[in-house]
Amino acid sequence: MxxxxxxxxxxxxxxxxxxxxxxxxxxxxxxxxxxxxxxxxxxxxxxxxxxxxxxxxxxxxxxxxxxxxxxxxxxxxxxxDMFKFVDHGKTLFEVRFDELEPxxxxxxxxxxxxxxxxxxxxxxxxxxxxxxxxxxxxxxxxxxxxxxxxxxxxxxxxxxxxxxxxxxxxxxxxxxxxxxxxxxxxDKFEFDFVWFDMPKALGKDYPLQIKIEDEGMLIYIPKGEDQVQVGWVIKKKTYPELVKKGIDDFIRTLIVIEPDLQDVLPYHLKSFKQCSVLDIQVxxxxxxxxxxxxxxxxxxxxxxxxxxxxxxxxxxxxxxxxxxxxxxxxxxxxxxxxxxxxxxxxxxxxxxxxxxxxxxxxxxxxxxxxxxxxxxxxxxxxxxxxxxxxxxxxxxxxxxxxxxxxxxxxxxxxxxx
Ligand SMILES: Cc1cc2nc3c(=O)[nH]c(=O)nc-3n(C[C@H](O)[C@H](O)[C@H](O)COP(=O)(O)OP(=O)(O)OC[C@H]3O[C@@H](n4cnc5c(N)ncnc54)[C@H](O)[C@@H]3O)c2cc1C
Structure with a gap:
């Protein structure tokens, strides 16, 4: 140069x-x-x-x-191999990559x-x-x-x-x-995501998925060997309300959706400082x-x-x-x-x-x-x-x-x- x-x-x-x-x-x-x-x-x-x-x-x-x-x-x-959408415990649909041509x-x-x-x-x-x-x-x-x-x-x-x-x-x-x-x-997009990283519980699988329940949507994205990124979908601009209710309330909500989180979340997630909000834009x-x-x-x-x-x-x-x-x-x-x-x-x-x-x-x-x-x-x-x-x-x-x-x-x- x-x-x-x-x-x-x-x-x-x-x-x-x-x-x-x-x-x-x-x-x-x-x-x-x-x-x-x-x-x-x-x-x-x-x-x-x-x-x-x-x-x-x-x-x-x-x-x-x-x-x-x-x-x-x-x-x-x-x-x-795939990512899936789970609706009240039942697979709504899967996007199967393993069915593509090798x-x-x-x-x-x-x-x-x-x-x-x-x-x-x-x-x-x-x-x-x-x-x-x-x-x-x-x-x-x-x-x-x-x-x-x-x-x-x-x-x-x-x-x-x-x-x-x-x-x-x-x-x-x-x-x-x-x-x-x-x-x-x-474009208008009506959701924001709250994210935090969590260590994987021993022997537990965290497939790439979106889990839909009445209370909301929980997303797992594997992040390296021992971490998983957890996403929680909220209505746009409602994060301050979530924070106001407190971290314990947030943890309880997530455990209702995914009972397995009981083993990790109460010991890991201590404060909203561990979370970040993604303002979803399109x-x-x-x-x-x-x-x-x-x-x-x-x-x-x-x-x-x-x-x-x-x-x-x-x-x-x-x-x-x-x-x-x-x-x-x-x-x-x-x-x-x-x-x-x-x-x-x-x-x-x-x-x-x-x-x-x-x-x-x-x-x-x-x-x-x-x-x-x-x-x-x-x-x-x-x-x-x-x-x-x-x-x-x-x-x-x-x-x-x-x-x-x-x-x-x-x-x-x-x-x-
Ligand atoms: C939390 C989160 C999770 C996501 N997860 C996924 C996922 O799993 N899969 C997926 O496909 N997409 C995901 N996305 C979207 C994806 O990350 C982006 O679409 C992708 O990174 C876009 O790539 P890019 O190269 O255009 O820009 P970026 O990856 O955003 O890179 C832009 C780079 O430019 C640098 N930069 C900015 N301004 C300047 C400047 N003035 N001078 C010099 N450098 C500058 C930045 O530091 C940055 O490194 C996610 C996005 C977010 C926010």
Missing amino acids: SKSTPLNRFDVDVVVVGAGPGGCMLSYLLARSGVKTALLERHNSLDREFRGYFFQPLVLKLFDQLGLLEDILRIPHERV PYNYGLNISQPPLLEYFIQQSSRFSNFTYFGGTTAKNLIKRGDSVHGILAINQEEEIELHSRLVVGADGRYSTIRKLADISQTM GMTDTWVRDGLLLLGDAAHIASPFSGQGNSLAIQDAVIAHDSIMKAMTTQGSGVLQESFLKNYELYRKPAVAEIQRIQAMQARLIAIKNPTFLGLRRTVAPVARRTSLFKKMRDKIAMGVQKIEVNTSFFLSQES
Whole structure:
């Protein structure tokens, strides 16, 4: 990388802001394609805010296309054969990954920090890649409406990164999106989640599931070998009421839903300080590309947590963005990458993400039913419906995506440089 002091100026082809699953995947793909790439992450360590460990089966296939799956499976992980919705003790429906075509017939539960670290290590094997940890993007370098790079702070030192493209992969509260003044259309979502981590009780299994009872919905998400993340769905903005009733009342409610929690919860959960609330948002960013700018992952769209889609969507975006960026670079020659050359990425991905959001909204409506007649109908119809081809098609979309996603390996350098 060329550095001309005293400005701390760096010139690259692409600056990727945010080392989440989307940013790490795109940086790796670009680095491996010979593109001069800088990846910025504001945290010093990749052990950043907790962002779910579950990855859909499609992600296995994409990692395999990179030739990295075998290595990744050396990182401690769990295979997830299915996730299920349990309604008053009876399975309402199961999304069975183990019925998919092998070898991509399971979901992956894997801690994000070592996975992201692995991607950065692999990218660093290419001399055209630089990782800026502990570096926060603060401003866009703009000429007119087009973006020419970013200003960032690294350990109180200002740096300038000049580029042909800035990628905002900086999550749901994206600074890049805000700096570019791009609006988002937010959907109404009537729930919030309360989360806490809990040690697994010895010999007890905690499958990935949503358990629905009259009192509410309990979610288990396995988190590493000895922990499980417990989620409790509450009506939006009612967390202060829950806190007011006290932690013992909360524990009692959860034990009514899941009596087995009696063995762990009273000894483990002592205060609401151990809990965090996830303000569930669902939204779509109105424009994903501009001259010199591209948004992906949560910066471009926020999916609801139903059926764990966010990680997979961000990685799918990265795969398609890589293809569009490489084609734009080849077609356009030099200069800031033009919106017209990047637009294919947005046109391809946006309807697919919208379809996933519709499927999630349908799941949420089904789960939230309170009317006794519809409840009865749900319990009768859902177990039958899960055996239909329509349901299987939906399962395939959840697991493998709604459109063709293939890594374009034709751009890869034949050797590491
Ligand atoms: C509690 C929780 C649980 C979830 N569980 C799951 C799950 O199990 N499965 C699933 O598929 N999805 C899950 N999701 C959603 C999923 O985590 C996101 O959809 C996914 O992380 C999006 O990836 P991303 O790369 O777009 O952004 P992120 O993973 O959010 O990464 C963005 C990165 O950008 C960095 N950043 C932000 N601003 C700046 C800046 N100005 N400069 C430099 N760096 C910056 C951040 O520190 C962060 O590392 C969960 C989300 C939450 C909140």
